[in-house]
Amino acid sequence: MWKKKLYASTPLSTILLSTRILAKIHSPKHAPLLNPLLQISASCSPSPPPFVREIEVQFFPTSGGIFFGGPRFHKENFNLFVKKKNCFCSVSQSAEKLECWNCDAIADSPMPFLVCQACRSVQPVDHSIDYFQILGVERKYNIEVDKLEGKYKDWQKKLHPDLVHSKSQREREYAAEQSARVIDAYRTLTDPLSRAIYILKLENVVVDEEERITEPELLAEIMELREAVEEAESAQALNQIKAQIQGKMQYWCNSFEDALLNKNYEDAIASIQRMTYYKRANEEIIKKL
Known part of the structure; x- marks a missing residue:
């Protein structure tokens, strides 16, 4: 008191x-x-x-x-x-380790945790896991693209609708979401331009792909490429132009990688803008072949 x-x-x-x-x-x-x-x-x-x-x-x-x-x-x-x-x-x-929603088993490793190793239940999407982790490669621009296919197929086997058709509605939804994310991860990392944009996104750098290029020399080169594609009358001529474009594309891929390693994001974005134009030109050729 x-x-x-x-x-x-x-x-x-x-x-x-x-x-x-x-x-x-x-x-x-x-x-x-x-x-x-x-x-x-x-x-x-x-x-x-x-x-x-x-x-x-x-x-x-x-x-x-x-x-x-x-x-x-x-x-x-x-x-x-x-x-x-x-x-x-x-x-x-x-306690921060990921636990299975179905059997409460703790993941052997925190990333990626798409399927529980104990009960094989598909887990909900964890957006903190990036595409590089999903496909089991180091987060860098220059990766061995050929190795992505094997990991991609392994995940799709585990997430295939035939394997979860008898599961609960909840798990079927998880499987559909995870499968879509694995597909997007594979498509993103196998394409040089998409991979460049994605890795900058992970660095919190926003890329405007539609930003117009105002450099006269580059604009003139793009116009010449388009005219050459339109005037090409044979597959051989188109393939020659395609080879030139691929060489240009590889040059700017290397330029992007150097800029990324040096954290020169302005030059990295400039490389992406050029890669965007060359990719579009290459798509025009593919349509005509």
């Missing part, structure tokens, strides 16, 4: 300022860090309060800062606290 009366009648600042801290520092080198704490009462209260309550506070240095302990908190208890604290951290980290 007296505590309620004290809290009701006495401002909190007075209670705090009426406490003298008797510090017991377990590491002398941390004393300078604690001086401001020990001087709070003196700096905030111009005159001493009517009564002073003394408490002993022990300071223990830790890797994360300074731990405050009471007078009965012994060094042995502190060591035990640190060990327990580390245990709690490990539990917290394991």
Whole structure:
């Protein structure tokens, strides 16, 4: 009852300022860090309060800062606290691991977790997993495209509608979403232009593919290419033009990779814009062949 009366009648600042801290520092080198704490009462209260309550506070240095302990908190208890604290951290980290919605099994590795290894249930889409992780390749522009097909087919076998037709509606929906995402991942990473745009997206760089190029030399080259394609009368002539375009495309792919490695995003975007024009020209040739 007296505590309620004290809290009701006495401002909190007075209670705090009426406490003298008797510090017991377990590491002398941390004393300078604690001086401001020990001087709070003196700096905030111009005159001493009517009564002073003394408490002993022990300071223990830790890797994360300074731990405050009471007078009965012994060094042995502190060591035990640190060990327990580390245990709690490990539990917290394991709790962040992905769990199967069906059997609660924890994923062996956090990425990618498309299908549970324990019960084989298809998992919901996790958008934090990028396309490179889905197809099991390093996140970089220059990748071995031939290796993507094998991983793509493996995922589609696990996500095929025939394998989930007898499953619940929930899992069938998960399978449809995951399958669509795997298809998009494969199409994106196998195409040099789409892969370039996607990897910049992962770097939080927005690319406007429709931005017009105003360089006179490039515009003149594009016009010549279009005229050559329109005037070509044989497949041989078209294939020759196609080979030239592919050479130009490879040049700007290499230019993009260099810009990306140097984090020169302005040059990377310029390379993408040129790749876009050459890809369109190549598509026009394919239509005529």
